[in-house]
Amino acid sequence: xxxxxxxxxxxxxxxxxxxxxxxxxxxxxxxxxxxxxxxxxxxxxxxxxxxxxxxxxxxxxxxxxxxxxxxxxxxxxxxxxxxxxxxxxxxxxxxxxxxxxxxxxxxxxxxxxxxxxxxxxxxxxxxxxxxxxxxxxxxxxxxxxxxxxxxxxxxxxxxxxxxxxxxxxxxxxxxxxxxxxxxxxxxxxxxxxxxxxxxxx
Amino acid sequence: xxxxxxxxxxxxxxxxxxxxxxxxxxxxxxxxxxxxxxxxxxxxxxxxxxxxxxxxxxxxxxxxxxxxxxxxxxxxxxxxxxxxxxxxxxxxxxxxxxxxxxxxxxxxxxxxxxxxxxxxxxxxxxxxxxxxxxxxxxxxxxxxxxxxxxxxxxxxxxxxxxxxxxxxxxxxxxxxxxxxxxxxxxxxxxxxxxxxxxxxxxxxxxxxxxxxxxxxxxxxxxxxxxxxxxxxxx
Ligand SMILES: [Zn+2]
Numbered sequence: 001x002x003x004x005x006x007x008x009x010x011x012x013x014x015x016x017x018x019x020x021x022x023x024x025x026x027x028x029x030x031x032x033x034x035x036x037x038x039x040x041x042x043x044x045x046x047x048x049x050x051x052x053x054x055x056x057x058x059x060x061x062x063x064x065x066x067x068x069x070x071x072x073x074x075x076x077x078x079x080x081x082x083x084x085x086x087x088x089x090x091x092x093x094x095x096x097x098x099x100x101x102x103x104x105x106x107x108x109x110x111x112x113x114x115x116x117x118x119x120x121x122x123x124x125x126x127x128x129x130x131x132x133x134x135x136x137x138x139x140x141x142x143x144x145x146x147x148x149x150x151x152x153x154x155x156x157x158x159x160x161x162x163x164x165x166x167x168x169x170x171x172x173x174x175x176x177x178x179x180x181x182x183x184x185x186x187x188x189x190x191x192x193x194x195x196x197x198x199x200x201x
Numbered sequence: 202x203x204x205x206x207x208x209x210x211x212x213x214x215x216x217x218x219x220x221x222x223x224x225x226x227x228x229x230x231x232x233x234x235x236x237x238x239x240x241x242x243x244x245x246x247x248x249x250x251x252x253x254x255x256x257x258x259x260x261x262x263x264x265x266x267x268x269x270x271x272x273x274x275x276x277x278x279x280x281x282x283x284x285x286x287x288x289x290x291x292x293x294x295x296x297x298x299x300x301x302x303x304x305x306x307x308x309x310x311x312x313x314x315x316x317x318x319x320x321x322x323x324x325x326x327x328x329x330x331x332x333x334x335x336x337x338x339x340x341x342x343x344x345x346x347x348x349x350x351x352x353x354x355x356x357x358x359x360x361x362x363x364x365x366x367x368x369x370x371x372x373x374x375x376x377x378x379x380x381x382x383x384x385x386x387x388x389x390x391x392x393x394x395x396x397x398x399x400x401x402x403x404x405x406x407x408x409x410x411x412x413x414x415x416x417x418x419x420x421x422x423x424x425x426x427x428x429x430x431x432x433x434x435x
Pocket of ligand 1: 037095096097114115179180181
């Protein structure tokens with residue numbers, strides 16, 4: 001099967017991809033330790049969107065990997081992770097924004113580029129605005145939580161060439177921000193390009 | 202002079218109220234294993250609670266004093282000033298109709314005001330009264346519930362029964378004019394018989410917060426969120 005999509009997304013850039021039901025979308029961490037902030041929407045109803053906490057609860061575990069059913073705010077299955085050579089992905093750490101950068105790193109980061117801008121820029125074509133930005137997936141990002149209730153951002157578990165693959169359970173929109181964050185280890189302190197490869201009819 | 206009031210939310214119900222900046226909002230569990238799924242909106246009703254930003258900024262996988270509840274736009278909505286419990290779940294969302302199916306069908310016609318409605322149904326009903334709707338749902342805090350995290354490769358989750366008892370409390374201090382929306386439906390991971398406990402809400406004026414208040418000195422991140430709200434109200 002020839003790829004329906006083969007796109008390199010530069011660091012700090014994004015994409016809005018329509019994946020038809022049954023289509024497979026592979027995200028390749030070309031250079032390693034690159035967070036790929038991702039939101040999913042039912043293509044027929046953008047308010048039926050990916051829900052991180054419904055997904056976490058229904059699978060009874062915090063981390064995402066092969067077999068994780070990515071559920072919507074109405075508990076519909078939007079996609080399933082069908083392949084994963086990284087091993088684990090975050091969905092509780094959220095995306096970076098100018099405002100959360102100020103909180104986390106200080107006022108001097110206010111005007112640094114952040115994922116929320118990319119989401120809003122690429123989402124606009126389908127009517128995805130501030131209200132439609134739910135809590136996202138961070139592919140390739142390592143956010144350990146533990147029994148004591150602590151949570152932290154750690155160096156990634158990913159490496160050059162690792163990939164994760166989604167299979168769409170219905171027609172979906174995949175909104176991606178290739179994270180430009182420079183202030184924590186989620187991108188190995190050096191944001192790099194990722195590749196999107198899609199297979200569908 | 203602002204005055205106080207209290208309201209009893211019965212188990213299995215939903216409630217919403219605008220609360221002005223500088224108020225203490227105390228929730229008190231009226232029975233064992235009460236759950237208050239809480240959504241929070243900022244003064245403009247577009248900005249809303251952002252659990253991921255709240256937990257990552259304060260390096261906690263649950264909500265507890267003296268954390269600051271933060272919004273999408275990087276503002277402090279409220280500080281958690283006090284609680285008898287050291288863990289309030291914020292990773293497992295609110296319940297849907299599907300979680301009540303095991304109890305069989307329920308309707309007003311059948312059960313009158315004892316009919317079983319999910320947290321989602323109640324929250325959306327309340328949101329709609331304020332011109333909001335399903336698009337405005339977001340990650341909630343499940344006050345009074347603990348979902349334990351296992352130190353295993355997937356960070357498995359288990360609801361802890363018996364975590365909260367009648368009389369347990371949590372107190373928030375509002376940092377801007379907020380809209381509080383809450384449901385007292387059972388926690389979605391509950392396997393118990395249907396008997397959701399009620400929650401009492403007390404709203405009263407808060408004394409001015411000191412610069413060295415526990416939330417303000419908790420972490421630099423907490424202090425910056427409070428500072429950004431101060432600027433938004435300057
Ligand atoms: Zn980012």
